[in-house]
Amino acid sequence: MKLSPHLSFDGTCQEAFRFYETALGGEIVTMLTYGESPMSTDVKPDWHEKIIHATLMLPDGVLSGADAPPGEYESPQGFQLLYQPETTHESMRVFNALAVAGKIVMPIQRTFWSPCYGALVDKFKVPWEISCESEGA
Numbered sequence: 001m002k003l004s005p006h007l008s009f010d011g012t013c014q015e016a017f018r019f020y021e022t023a024l025g026g027e028i029v030t031m032l033t034y035g036e037s038p039m040s041t042d043v044k045p046d047w048h049e050k051i052i053h054a055t056l057m058l059p060d061g062v063l064s065g066a067d068a069p070p071g072e073y074e075s076p077q078g079f080q081l082l083y084q085p086e087t088t089h090e091s092m093r094v095f096n097a098l099a100v101a102g103k104i105v106m107p108i109q110r111t112f113w114s115p116c117y118g119a120l121v122d123k124f125k126v127p128w129e130i131s132c133e134s135e136g137a
Contacts, residue, residue, distance in 0.1 A: 005081055007065040007126060010073035013051035016124045017065060020056055023097035024083065026063070030055035034067075043069065080119065080127040088116040091132035098122045098130070 009016055014031065021028050034040055035048025050067040068074075085091045095108045101123035108118030108130060116132040
């Protein structure tokens with residue numbers, strides 16, 4: 001079984017996934033708009049360029065997302081996405097990239113459970129925990 005997070009956005013999914021593609025080092029393999037889908041008649045024309053499904057392939061997983069239909073978006077709460085790069089260097093790079101225009105909850109640092117851990121909420125209001133797996137450079 002694979003667990004794959006699916007994030008909802010309030011019209012910023014495309015921007016968010018372009019940001020995550022760079023920050024996390026993945027590759028966007030799907031970016032389907034409402035206008036390109038059978039749901040094009042169910043949304044107003046100004047929503048046709050919003051994303052109905054996006055898929056970001058990461059080295060060890062998949063992140064999916066979409067723009068919630070108008071009036072249905074709810075801000076994320078009660079969870080964090082835990083991302084675990086293999087090295088402290090990559091953990092710090094990812095943390096710093098995700099923190100741009102976001103809010104740092106716990107600066108990235110050594111803890112008793114990880115050589116490199118930090119928590120933040122990115123500029124799209126998505127909560128993250130970054131925890132490296134090893135001491136590697």
